[in-house]
Amino acid sequence: MFSKELLKGTLKTIVLKLLADKGRMYGYEITQYVKMQSEGRLVLTEGALYPTLHKLEKEGLVRAERQQVGKRMRKYYHLTLAGEKASNSRMAEFEEFLQVMHLIIHPKPQGDGS
Amino acid sequence: MFSKELLKGTLKTIVLKLLADKGRMYGYEITQYVKMQSEGRLVLTEGALYPTLHKLEKEGLVRAERQQVGKRMRKYYHLTLAGEKASNSRMAEFEEFLQVMHLIIHPKPQGDGS
DNA sequence: TTTGGATACCTAAAAATCTTAGGTATATTG
DNA sequence: CAATATACCTAAGATTTTTAGGTATCCAAA
Numbered sequence: 415m416f417s418k419e420l421l422k423g424t425l426k427t428i429v430l431k432l433l434a435d436k437g438r439m440y441g442y443e444i445t446q447y448v449k450m451q452s453e454g455r456l457v458l459t460e461g462a463l464y465p466t467l468h469k470l471e472k473e474g475l476v477r478a479e480r481q482q483v484g485k486r487m488r489k490y491y492h493l494t495l496a497g498e499k500a501s502n503s504r505m506a507e508f509e510e511f512l513q514v515m516h517l518i519i520h521p522k523p524q525g526d527g528s
Numbered sequence: 529m530f531s532k533e534l535l536k537g538t539l540k541t542i543v544l545k546l547l548a549d550k551g552r553m554y555g556y557e558i559t560q561y562v563k564m565q566s567e568g569r570l571v572l573t574e575g576a577l578y579p580t581l582h583k584l585e586k587e588g589l590v591r592a593e594r595q596q597v598g599k600r601m602r603k604y605y606h607l608t609l610a611g612e613k614a615s616n617s618r619m620a621e622f623e624e625f626l627q628v629m630h631l632i633i634h635p636k637p638q639g640d641g642s
Numbered sequence: 643t644t645t646g647g648a649t650a651c652c653t654a655a656a657a658a659t660c661t662t663a664g665g666t667a668t669a670t671t672g
Numbered sequence: 673c674a675a676t677a678t679a680c681c682t683a684a685g686a687t688t689t690t691t692a693g694g695t696a697t698c699c700a701a702a
Contacts, residue, residue: 428632431632441680442678451632489679508629511535573691576689602651
């Protein structure tokens with residue numbers, strides 16, 4: 415698995431995008447889904463995920479609904495209208511980030527006179 | 529310009545890659561090069577860059593040489609052997625990160641029975 | 643000539659984010 | 673019945689970055 419350093423700053427983006435795609439997910443489900451989809455290469459820690467979900471809720475981008483399953487509680491999250499907008503703009507920013515990284519990592523050769 | 533949140537964790541990678549490509553650069557030059565190459569979309573702050581360069585030096589990945597230009601001092605940085613290896617492995621990690629993000633953002637549809 | 647902007651380095655406090663390392667409880671499987 | 677998986681949570685510490693300075697030289701324009 416790659417260094418987690420690169421993940422910094424992308425966690426919110428991932429969560430917002432997944433909720434946009436799936437409609438509703440609960441925290442543990444997100445960790446499992448990401449692990450599965452990335453073929454084990456990306457493992458979200460709960461210590462990062464849960465505070466992020468709470469923060470998104472406080473910011474009004476997601477809303478939570480508790481649901482009882484057997485005797486256990488699940489907290490399903492879904493996007494608010496503001497959350498949908500945030501998800502879209504985050505994804506647009508991510509695309510731009512990729513473009514910029516590409517420009518820096520694969521530079522157009524500057525005129526070098528040769 | 530996109531939110532800097534996405535940049536978190538990529539600064540070292542960028543610096544190592546640029547030094548690998550260019551051979552030697554000084555701090556201010558790095559900020560200007562990145563700004564130019566990204567068409568103004570990415571601006572590295574000096575408060576982040578200089579401490580990062582110092583840290584890379586302490587880790588033995590880069591070495592600095594002071595050079596007088598007029599009455600002003602420049603500190604040119606270049607990769608050590610360990611730095612070259614770090615640059616390569618960082619870039620490999622970054623590629624893997626991109627792949628993983630792609631898998632999460634553009635998921636292969638799971639059998640949904642429809 | 644002096645003022646402002648560019649060049650060129652630096653640091654420290656604060657904010658933001660994540661890891662580590664727990665805690666609690668239920669469900670399932672060997 | 674013990675271990676693993678499911679499912680939530682928090683807090684201390686580490687790391688990284690922003691913000692907001694500081695110092696000094698160079699050059700061009702007013």
